[in-house]
Structures are given as structure tokens and as C-alpha cells.
Amino acid sequence: xxxxxMAEGLGKRYGGQWALRDCxxxxxxxxxxxxxxxxxxxxxxxxxxxxxxxxxxxxWVRVAxxxxxxxxxxxxPHVAFVAQEQPLYRDFTGAELLxxxxxxxxxxxxxxxxxxxxxxxxPLDRPVARLSGGQRSQVALALSLAKQAELVLxxxxxxxxxxxxxxxxxxxxxxxxxxxxxxxxxxxxIVGELERVCDWLIxxxxxxxxxxxxxxxxxxxxxxxxxxxxxxxxLASFAEVIVATETPRQTTAVVxxxxxxxxxxxxxxxxxxxxxxxAYLTQAxxxxxxxxxxxxx
Amino acid sequence: MIDFFIDGRSGVPPYLQIVHQVRQAILLGxxxxxxxxxxxxxxxxxxxxxxxxxxxxxxxxxxxxVVEMRQGHGTFVRRAPRQVSSSELAAMRRSLLRWMKSARExxxxxxSIRALFTETFQEAQRARAETA
Numbered sequence: 001x002x003x004x005x006m007a008e009g010l011g012k013r014y015g016g017q018w019a020l021r022d023c024x025x026x027x028x029x030x031x032x033x034x035x036x037x038x039x040x041x042x043x044x045x046x047x048x049x050x051x052x053x054x055x056x057x058x059x060w061v062r063v064a065x066x067x068x069x070x071x072x073x074x075x076x077p078h079v080a081f082v083a084q085e086q087p088l089y090r091d092f093t094g095a096e097l098l099x100x101x102x103x104x105x106x107x108x109x110x111x112x113x114x115x116x117x118x119x120x121x122x123p124l125d126r127p128v129a130r131l132s133g134g135q136r137s138q139v140a141l142a143l144s145l146a147k148q149a150e151l152v153l154x155x156x157x158x159x160x161x162x163x164x165x166x167x168x169x170x171x172x173x174x175x176x177x178x179x180x181x182x183x184x185x186x187x188x189x190i191v192g193e194l195e196r197v198c199d200w201l202i203x204x205x206x207x208x209x210x211x212x213x214x215x216x217x218x219x220x221x222x223x224x225x226x227x228x229x230x231x232x233x234x235l236a237s238f239a240e241v242i243v244a245t246e247t248p249r250q251t252t253a254v255v256x257x258x259x260x261x262x263x264x265x266x267x268x269x270x271x272x273x274x275x276x277x278x279a280y281l282t283q284a285x286x287x288x289x290x291x292x293x294x295x296x297x
Numbered sequence: 298m299i300d301f302f303i304d305g306r307s308g309v310p311p312y313l314q315i316v317h318q319v320r321q322a323i324l325l326g327x328x329x330x331x332x333x334x335x336x337x338x339x340x341x342x343x344x345x346x347x348x349x350x351x352x353x354x355x356x357x358x359x360x361x362x363v364v365e366m367r368q369g370h371g372t373f374v375r376r377a378p379r380q381v382s383s384s385e386l387a388a389m390r391r392s393l394l395r396w397m398k399s400a401r402e403x404x405x406x407x408x409s410i411r412a413l414f415t416e417t418f419q420e421a422q423r424a425r426a427e428t429a
Contacts, residue, residue: 032347170345178338178348196303196311196346216310260423270308 004029009059019045034194035187037204043187051081080149084156086140094124113146134165205284222276227266254279315354334372
């Protein structure tokens with residue numbers, strides 16, 4: 001398998017403010033990536049860099065072998081990007097948008113997209129502005145999938161959808177993934193609903209990538225441990241401490257370690273993906289602590 | 298044909314849940330030798346799950362010798378897993394009851410007994426996984 005996305009030291013600055021820094025990533029093709037982080041963490045910036053909408057301020061990024069911004073003509077046919085607000089031409093009907101897409105994209109699969117929207121009951125003869133939020137999302141998704149891009153980037157695709165529309169949206173997405181060789185990146189500030197559909201996790205907080213591993217590995221290597229007080233140094237000697245709280249009697253911590261913790265002083269509990277993400281978000285809230293741990297390690 | 302479901306709160310990885318559900322369906326007679334498992338595409342469009350998860354489950358079942366993947370045709374039940382006879386089950390149950398009795402006599406309360414069992418069980422599973 002090959003890497004569809006490669007980035008090294010990638011960063012984007014707006015004025016004096018870094019929206020993304022020191023981002024080094026590899027994403028193998030045909031992965032489904034959950035890009036998770038709080039609002040303002042840099043998720044949209046990263047997606048826009050991948051989609052060639054922004055010029056990197058530092059470092060580099062390659063998508064399908066080329067620089068998305070500098071070599072847009074070569075790279076962009078391989079990339080589909082749906083922004084958070086699904087910026088469709090609101091006065092156009094679904095049918096008109098499909099015609100437009102077919103004219104602008106060389107590998108357009110018109111039959112598939114029409115069939116899909118019909119089976120979902122999305123009326124193609126109505127202006128997009130008069131569709132429901134769920135239907136509009138399905139139109140935006142259908143357009144991005146009809147392009148048959150190798151890399152499909154969806155920014156917060158589920159945010160505006162009710163539970164049933166979410167389910168239908170994810171069903172369409174997974175059906176396509178089982179049929180076509182494509183790589184998906186979905187951003188969200190909630191990991192729960194992406195856990196089943198994705199197999200890779202990227203956690204982004206405060207402009208930095210904190211974790212980029214398979215979901216399987218994330219679940220296998222993170223543990224909540226409970227042990228005696230004032231033992232953080234010992235803990236840090238055999239595991240990476242993500243967050244910790246101490247009382248005079250007890251230490252509770254979330255750790256990342258590739259091995260098992262055999263020290264009987266520590267009680268070890270498995271964690272859900274949501275709890276793991278939360279631990280990283282909590283860590284980001286207290287940057288001084290993070291530095292403290294790094295020094296301890 | 299059977300339908301799968303994923304319990305998001307069980308903590309069991311989704312692919313293992315599918316493996317369990319297939320084995321369960323075979324044990325209960327809902328799937329017989331020669332029956333076809335639902336195609337991957339159908340599973341993912343029904344329960345919105347990553348197709349690789351379903352592939353992984355089917356591959357695992359193939360490794361276990363439970364199913365056979367026929368290129369271009371689908372995945373079929375090959376043989377029923379080894380049935381444990383009811384007399385064997387009864388014997389194991391009796392020895393487990395003897396063990397629990399001795400644990401109670403040693404002064405362990407129900408929670409400690411359960412914890413000890415779970416811990417030993419997990420340790421044995423880990424040891425098995427490591428030798429395998």
C-alpha cells in the first residue's frame with residue numbers, strides 16, 4: 001500500500017497566530033481517518049492544506065505525490081473536499097449541480113450518483129436551498145463521491161444532521177468505501193460517531209497533532225491506571241503519561257504504553273476511544289503540565 | 298441470512314462482535330453449513346461500519362475454519378464449530394462449582410471470586426495469545 005498523504009513539519013500561520021504547527025503525518029491509501037479535536041484546533045486548516053486551498057507557511061505536504069497548492073492542476077483531480085457549510089449553489093437544483101459536476105470533472109460517475117440520490121428520496125428537480133439539511137448533505141456528499149477522487153475530505157460532515165440523517169449519511173459513505181478504492185478523512189469534534197466507520201485516528205489540539213495511529217492501536221496502547229500517591233515519576237519511567245491527577249492518597253493517570261503494566265501497585269483499566277480523546281483534550285488545556293511530563297520522561 | 302449489530306458500549310472490538318455473532322448463529326442453528334454470510338457491501342450499508350472491519354471478521358472466521366471465502370461468490374459457512382457434549386459441559390460446571398466452594402471457604406466474597414476468575418481468565422488468554 002502507498003501513502004496518499006505525507007506531510008512533514010507542515011504549518012500554517014495567520015498573522016502571528018499558528019493555526020497548525022509542526023505537523024508530520026502519513027496516511028496510507030484506503031484508510032478512513034477520523035480527524036478529531038476541539039473547535040479551533042486546526043482541523044479545517046489541515047483539510048484546506050490537503051485540498052490545496054492554502055499555501056503552507058512552513059514544511060511541506062504531498063497528496064497523491066504532488067504539492068496540493070503549488071501543483072493544483074496535477075493534484076486536485078485526485079481530491080474531493082466538502083467544506084463545513086456545504087457551499088453548494090443554492091439556486092441550482094440537484095440535477096443542475098450534477099450536470100455542472102459532470103462538465104468539470106473528467107472521471108465523473110453520473111449514473112451512480114443519480115441512482116444513489118434517487119434511492120435516498122432526494123428530489124433532484126428542486127433548488128438546493130429548498131432541501132432539508134440532511135438532503136443537502138447527501139447532495140454534497142454525492143457530488144464529492146461522483147468525482148471518484150482518491151482522497152475525499154469531509155469537514156464536520158455530521159455536525160448539522162439529525163440522528164437518522166447521520167445514519168443514512170454514514171451508510172452511503174461506507175457503501176462507497178466498500179466499492180471504490182478511496183481514502184476518507186472526516187473531521188469532527190466528537191469521536192463517538194466516527195469510531196465504527198474509521199480505522200485511523202488523528203487527534204489535533206491547539207494547532208498540534210497529538211496522536212496519529214490506527215484506532216486499534218489507540219485502544220490497545222492507552223490505559224487508565226490507579227495507584228499509590230507520589231509515584232508519577234515511577235509511572236513516567238515505563239509509560240508516557242498523558243494526563244494525571246493526584247490526591248494525597250492516590251494517583252490516577254491516563255498512560256500510553258506499548259507493553260503491559262505488570263507492577264501490581266497499579267490497577268489497570270481499558271479505555272474507550274472517547275475517553276482517550278478526552279484525555280488528550282484535557283492535556284491540551286494545561287500546556288504547562290504537558291511540558292512538565294515531557295521533562296519527567 | 299443473518300443481520301449483524303454492533304454494541305457500542307460493550308468494549309469488544311466491532312470485528313470480534315461480528316465473529317461472535319456468526320459463531321453464535323451457527324451454534325443456535327440459524328446458520329447451517331453451506332449458508333452464505335451477508336456480503337460486505339450489504340453489511341456496511343445496513344449498519345454503517347467500516348468495510349475493513351467486516352473483511353477482518355470474515356478473514357478471522359476463515360482462519361478458524363468456520364467459513365470459506367469463495368472469490369467472486371461470497372463467504373459461506375464451511376463447518377459447524379466443534380460441539381461440546383452436554384456431559385462434558387456438566388462435568389466442567391461441577392469442577393467450577395467445587396472451585397467456587399473452596400474459594401468461599403478460603404474467605405473470598407462474591408466480588409473477589411469474580412475478580413479472581415476474570416483476572417485469571419484474562420491472564421490465560423494473554424498467555425495463549427503470546428504462545429500463538
